[in-house]
Amino acid sequence: MTRKEFVRICGFLGLSLPFQPIISSKERDQNVLIIGAGAAGITAGYLLGQQGISYQILEASMNYGGRMKTNRDFTDFPIPLGAEWIHVSDKELEKIINNPNRTISTQLKKYPRKEQVGYYESGEMTYRTIPAVFGPFYKEQKFVNSTWLTFFEDHLLPEVREKIKYGHQILEVDYSGKKVKLRDQNGTVFNADRVILTIPLKQLQKGMVTFSPSLPDYKTQAIQRAEIWGGIKIFIKFSEKFYPAFTLFPDSDASNGQRLYYDAAFGQNSNSAILGLFAVGEQAKPYQYQVNSEQISYVLDELDQVFNGKASENYEKHIVQNWDREPFIEAAYLSDYESNGLTRELSHPLEDKIFFAGTAYTRENDWGSVHNATRSAHGAVNELLKAISAKP
Template sequence: MLTQAQLSCRQADRQRHDLNKNDTKYWGVIHLTSLDLSKPPICLMYLPFLLVLWCTFDAFIWKNGRYSEVPPLELDSTDYEGSIIIIGAGPAGISAAYTLEYFGFRNYQILEAKEEIGGRVQEMDDFIDIPLDLGAEWIHTHPRILQDMILFNDTVTEETIVYRPERYRQVLGDRVKVPLPLRWLFYREWKFKSTTWKSYLNDYMHTYVQDRVQLNTPVTTIDYTGAKIQVTTAAGDTLEADKVILAVPPTMLKNGRIEYVPDLPTAKTTEIDKVVPYEGFKIWFEFDEQFYKDYTILDSYRIYFDGVFEKPTGRNVLTMLSAGGAETSDLIKLSDEELFEFHMNELDTIFRGKASEHYIQHRVQNWSKEPFIEESWEAGYTPPFHQGTILQPVDDKIYFAGAYLNEPHFASVHGAILSGRQVAQKVLLDAT
């Protein structure tokens, strides 16, 4: 039988043992010294199974999945006899008009402030031998959505590519390193092969509504006090309509460029203010040699990427995308030439003078300075964000559309297109 002293000693030993169990070093030693090296680790035993699982995931989920279905149409036709003005001829505005056309409604017009349609969906076809997207260029879902968004009997013929860069570099201060492969294991997007988002918008939607678009017509005032909405343009013209669809960037809703009579409800402006538009720009550099990788990461907001990755051209184009962040906020204040010089110096530092050695030409698109746009894209919103509050019309007269109002496809071109479709249907449904 153990004495009280022996019991006390054993209890003390047990306490020390319990403390050691929680000590990382203790468990590290026990683990290493107790390994049975005659048996392979469990992770290696299951490696073949994991590889098969990954290949299955890659083939079926990425190539055929990651796709939110396009919502079905909510009506077949309309007998609405009112009038509609759409303000903004970007993807959302053009899509709204395209949807109205599909339902046989033609008493509408589109007022666009700029000299061409598209908003941030633009292209340049005079830089190299194929057109390049000046603004949005990624297809942030499976490309079959391009056909699913078509309402008439058109067949989309645009070819797309799987955008999955294989060669990465990350710049940390004055050091260039390769990021961990796992960081990019699940990354995949799609892009147009030899066309652009602008050509898609032109070929399949704008062609149906082009005779209803009035360019170079900025709107200054929307007065909805009476039975009819009075829309005043910068030229002093006043147009009347029963309904208005506002399909302009959130920055244009925030900066007071359009006056509302009376003011928009506080609940609505509060939610609009929660949308976070990113400042930003893009720069394209053509070189006579590809000395850069597919993707060079500077930080969360600034990247260099191969601008013609997998595209049918023999030219070498490196694209700089800067959107959001403190450094972008400073850089957008520079002139186009200053932006070019800053980034050429940066590239020479990263690639040891090769940028200047192989330079041919460049192009700058500063979206933050672009009139009637003044932003690159909507990065998100400040929670809690009540999207439904913005989607509800003001006095059943003023409706809102845009990529920031399509939750499943937030801040994407197809999100803007689907938002325009949704709002156009809501206008017709509310009027019946």
């Protein structure tokens, strides 16, 4: 089963990973540090707070959200510069919140089966419906006038916000003693009983964090052999809409990357014509290599070929998010074609002191999305709670 088949089946069946509180009140005297305030870090903090466990989140940048980054100035609805779609059942939102008494205000929009998908090859465009292209179980949904980030801001961040400390890039992790010691770029030392590490995998691959003792060979090898895709998103505002819901190419879904154009305003309460470009892996590089005006010219030239010159005629403005240049992240996500054996090695905790959570640190046959990051956070917190309960 491929990753995409797994995603579709999970979306059809509504599968997720349950989070079960397993800790007693006498075992809550713990100090936990979470490294990173992205989806996994915020979720882990939120869950620890539900258990009454003391925690703090150390974030390298000056903003929360990580790859859920959102632009609110480009048009009349928020633009998701990173994570955009929800790939599984909307019941996943309830599982993330983990509280049946909380009302979820977030609205989602499914793609109608009649929506058109364009396929461009050898100078010719053909059109088919979404089920004909993506299969009968296609369950992708868009957030309505919101994003993944606003979902977190509305439902999780209020419980977590005061626990985040910004501008602390952790460079050293010493788990050789009873306490875990962390050192940031300024030499500040933090001590914790346990740590949940959600640093993007690319940062570990580049050796931005040193560990003492050194990481086990299996984990070091998993980190170094992981294929991590770079990525870019470009959003273009046009004076009129001339494109279908999705536009695909022969290389839109390949083992070395993906790319597509899509109607970014789909499902929004807006009349704006906003076209998005999503590209990762090798397919992202031609767009990333261009700079300044050359970049948008390259994109408009490509679109003009597909849509008979309408792109240049209707162009108004654009924004670019090159994830390879995003500080403290520097990539998109782990390749869809990696093995789940590798992600399990990446997620394995160290001596019941260091736990891993994030889009690449999963124990399922799927990764690279926000819901995976939250599931991994649930898993890491569960493992942490078990370790606390098992201590002599």
